[in-house]
Amino acid sequence: MKWLLLFIGFSFAAGMLQSCEDCCSKKTLVCPAYDDVHLNGWIPYKAKGQLVFATASGEMDTLRIDSLILSEKSNLQNSCSKNNCESSFLVVPKAGANVEKALSFKHVVYGGSTSTANFSNGSVTISFLKGNVFGNGFSIQGIDLPQFDNCPAKVSYLPQATLNTKVFTMVQEIALDTSCKSPTVFRKLYLAKNRGIIGYQTNADGKLWVLQ
Numbered sequence: 186m187k188w189l190l191l192f193i194g195f196s197f198a199a200g201m202l203q204s205c206e207d208c209c210s211k212k213t214l215v216c217p218a219y220d221d222v223h224l225n226g227w228i229p230y231k232a233k234g235q236l237v238f239a240t241a242s243g244e245m246d247t248l249r250i251d252s253l254i255l256s257e258k259s260n261l262q263n264s265c266s267k268n269n270c271e272s273s274f275l276v277v278p279k280a281g282a283n284v285e286k287a288l289s290f291k292h293v294v295y296g297g298s299t300s301t302a303n304f305s306n307g308s309v310t311i312s313f314l315k316g317n318v319f320g321n322g323f324s325i326q327g328i329d330l331p332q333f334d335n336c337p338a339k340v341s342y343l344p345q346a347t348l349n350t351k352v353f354t355m356v357q358e359i360a361l362d363t364s365c366k367s368p369t370v371f372r373k374l375y376l377a378k379n380r381g382i383i384g385y386q387t388n389a390d391g392k393l394w395v396l397q
Contacts, residue, residue: 216270216296224274227357227379236288236382238394241349246394248313249287250381251279262293270296288313288382294322300362312320312380315384316370318359327357327376336365348384348395355375363390 234250254275261269272294279328294307309320309328318338320328326342339360346356355378361369372391375384383396 207318214270214296216256216259216261216272216289219255219272219274219294221274221294221323222293223325226290227323227376228274228276228290228381229329230276230288230290230381237364237397238384239349239397240394242259245397246392246393247286249278250276251287252277267310275385285313285315292323311374314370314385314387318371318374319343328359331359331374333359333361333365333369333371333374335367337362349393351395351397353380353383356383357381 191388197299221367230250230253232250232253236250238246238248252391254273254277255269255271256378274290274292276290278284278289285350288310289310291310292307307322309322309331311318317334318328318331319334320331322329328342330338332338339362341358341360342360343356345352345354346358347353357372357376360375363374370386371385372388373384373386373393374382377383381397384394
């Protein structure tokens with residue numbers, strides 16, 4: 186009798202597992218195309234563009250914007266677990282080119298396991314000149330919870346800011362927390378609504394580079 190009960194229990198568990206697998210094999214998750222109104226305002230870039238920056242002494246530098254890739258609507262088959270759906274916006278450097286002088290940007294958002302994904306969280310990465318800025322996504326005031334590489338940052342939203350005599354409006358200032366002792370490329374990064382990156386201050390020499 187004991188072995189019979191064990192066999193029945195095992196058969197029931199196997200049947201439930203098979204039933205779950207069958208359910209998963211028939212489940213489809215609809216992943217929407219990338220669409221983020223906040224990012225569209227803060228990163229208004231087009232492919233094959235360039236960003237020219239200058240210091241107060243007249244030094245010039247240029248960042249390339251090579252390719253833009255936006256994920257399209259897709260159907261994800263056999264979806265059983267949560268957070269399967271992914272939608273992304275990428276700024277991708279050209280293969281073989283000088284990556285240091287190219288802007289690399291990635292915004293990824295994740296969806297749950299309902300029939301149509303409802304995106305609720307994500308991640309942001311901005312990379313250029315061998316420096317990185319990370320965040321949790323975008324809001325009406327710019328990047329959420331940004332940090333430089335592994336260092337925390339202090340964030341300010343400025344209705345107006347003057348950088349090397351140039352005036353910008355609706356500005357997010359991301360400043361390195363000076364308590365962090367790890368080396369970082371940037372001391373400050375500035376974003377402006379409808380302009381994108383408008384300035385950055387390098388940590389090694391303190392130079393402020395402003396969008397022209």
